[in-house]
Amino acid sequence: MKKISKTEAEKEINNFLEKIKSKSPKEVKKIKKLAMSQNIPLKEKRKLFCKECFTPYSGKEKTRIKNKIKSIECLNCEKISRWKTR
16 A cells, blocks of 8 residues: 555545445445554444444444443344444
């Protein structure tokens, strides 16, 4: 991978995450690795894909909200991701 500046990396990451639903897990993993190498936080955008298998969430996953905790079950690896809601 060629060296790029931090601002160029941020632009590339934002453009990628806007169209994440049509991407493969391999591409998601590359972009996450780029963000980590440039020390760019993904913040709320990290909730767009599974932490385990990097498959983008399509909207068909099992989603539950209980006691201010949102749970999403990945259809690919069946891992459950949990986040606090506000």
